[in-house]
Amino acid sequence: MKLQGRTARFALLGWLIACFTFSAITDPRLLSGGVVVVAVVFRGQAARAAQRALSTAAPVTLAILALTWAHAWWILHVSPDLYAYAALALRAGLLAFCTFAVLGAVDLFSALAPWPTLSRVLVVTLAQIHALRLLARESWLGLQSRLVRKPTVRDGLANAGGVTATMLTLSTRNAREISEALRSRGF
Amino acid sequence: MHIPDGFLAPTITLPAYAVAAPLWIRAARRHFGPGQVEALPAVGALTAVAFVLQTLMIPVPGGTSTHLVGASLLAAVRGPWVAFVCESLVLLIQALFFGAGGITVLGVNALAIGLLGPLAAWMVMKLLAGRFPKLAPFLAGYLGLQVSTIAVAAVLGLQHALDPIQLPTPFSVVATTMLVPSLLVTGFVEGLYTMFAFRIFARLHGKTSP
Numbered sequence: 468m469k470l471q472g473r474t475a476r477f478a479l480l481g482w483l484i485a486c487f488t489f490s491a492i493t494d495p496r497l498l499s500g501g502v503v504v505v506a507v508v509f510r511g512q513a514a515r516a517a518q519r520a521l522s523t524a525a526p527v528t529l530a531i532l533a534l535t536w537a538h539a540w541w542i543l544h545v546s547p548d549l550y551a552y553a554a555l556a557l558r559a560g561l562l563a564f565c566t567f568a569v570l571g572a573v574d575l576f577s578a579l580a581p582w583p584t585l586s587r588v589l590v591v592t593l594a595q596i597h598a599l600r601l602l603a604r605e606s607w608l609g610l611q612s613r614l615v616r617k618p619t620v621r622d623g624l625a626n627a628g629g630v631t632a633t634m635l636t637l638s639t640r641n642a643r644e645i646s647e648a649l650r651s652r653g654f
Numbered sequence: 655m656h657i658p659d660g661f662l663a664p665t666i667t668l669p670a671y672a673v674a675a676p677l678w679i680r681a682a683r684r685h686f687g688p689g690q691v692e693a694l695p696a697v698g699a700l701t702a703v704a705f706v707l708q709t710l711m712i713p714v715p716g717g718t719s720t721h722l723v724g725a726s727l728l729a730a731v732r733g734p735w736v737a738f739v740c741e742s743l744v745l746l747i748q749a750l751f752f753g754a755g756g757i758t759v760l761g762v763n764a765l766a767i768g769l770l771g772p773l774a775a776w777m778v779m780k781l782l783a784g785r786f787p788k789l790a791p792f793l794a795g796y797l798g799l800q801v802s803t804i805a806v807a808a809v810l811g812l813q814h815a816l817d818p819i820q821l822p823t824p825f826s827v828v829a830t831t832m833l834v835p836s837l838l839v840t841g842f843v844e845g846l847y848t849m850f851a852f853r854i855f856a857r858l859h860g861k862t863s864p
Contacts (some may be wrong), residue, residue, distance in 0.1 A: 600796070
């Protein structure tokens with residue numbers, strides 16, 4: 468059962484404060500403690516949140532750290548500062564972990580209910596994203612099936628240009644239809 | 655291209671929010687009108703377009719691929735303020751639902767990717783679309799992306815200068831890592847894509863300049 472209503476809003480507020488607080492911490496021990504606290508508080512979501520955090524935050528953070536490490540080692544000929552690297556990796560991981568844990572525990576649309584404008588924008592956007600992604604996917608599959616060879620960069624770009632123009636036209640039409648539907652329901 | 659959570663301290667992220675917030679309000683009021691019924695679907699639909707554009711992967715030589723940003727195209731077609739609102743919402747959705755970017759860095763990312771890049775692209779279109787209608791969208795896409803990349807690299811460089819313990823990556827590494835692929839590959843891909851999309855959109859709607 469996800470957190471709803473006022474409890475969910477408090478959880479989101481706590482998450483915002485926690486994110487800004489974590490982003491200011493540079494001590495790896497404190498950040499490790501933060502990971503433990505988040506894991507205990509959101510133990511129901513911890514495993515899934517950790518998995519998502521590892522798959523999204525870890526690749527970017529580790530790639531950047533590897534580049535900086537290589538630069539310090541080979542070009543500057545200095546030993547990299549382990550403390551700062553550990554803190555950055557932990558901080559990025561903790562923020563992603565905390566975000567996924569909180570958002571996994573909260574019913575976002577119930578929490579956003581007092582702000583109907585934001586809720587409606589999110590609902591319309593997510594619905595449109597789903598429809599337009601299908602259009603883009605089908606268009607790419609269509610391009611692949613029409614060509615006897617593998618699509619080149621130019622083919623890909625021309626196809627993306629065509630899909631975009633279609634999406635812009637479609638989104639204008641959809642926006643008009645949605646606004647008429649909202650008006651007919653008394654908004 | 656956007657900065658992940660944890661890389662910037664509140665000394666940068668909070669002032670960025672303070673700068674972005676009034677701009678979000680101004681952009682939303684100016685371009686999406688006072689009536690919610692008309693405005694909301696337009697914001698939602700265009701944000702969805704901007705979001706889906708960033709999921710379109712284009713193969714590049716060498717067996718890898720790059721994704722489009724599309725902010726320059728949105729600015730060329732709808733203006734920089736519309737691009738700013740829509741790109742900001744894209745960044746919010748990516749942070750909330752997909753774990754990309756983040757909530758603390760939303761203001762910085764929105765200003766760099768949603769405002770500065772599209773503004774540069776829109777200015778290029780304003781200046782050149784009349785004289786060079788075919789070249790202008792390409793340059794708008796190419797330069798818009800470079801401006802966003804430089805802005806992101808500059809903010810990361812500033813964070814390193816302010817507190818190297820917070821971000822140990824020096825500006826030289828950030829700039830090289832971000833600008834070389836952007837100048838040599840991604841910029842051309844974005845420019846060509848903007849040119850193709852704008853040409854087809856202009857053919858459909860008879861639009862040749864922002």
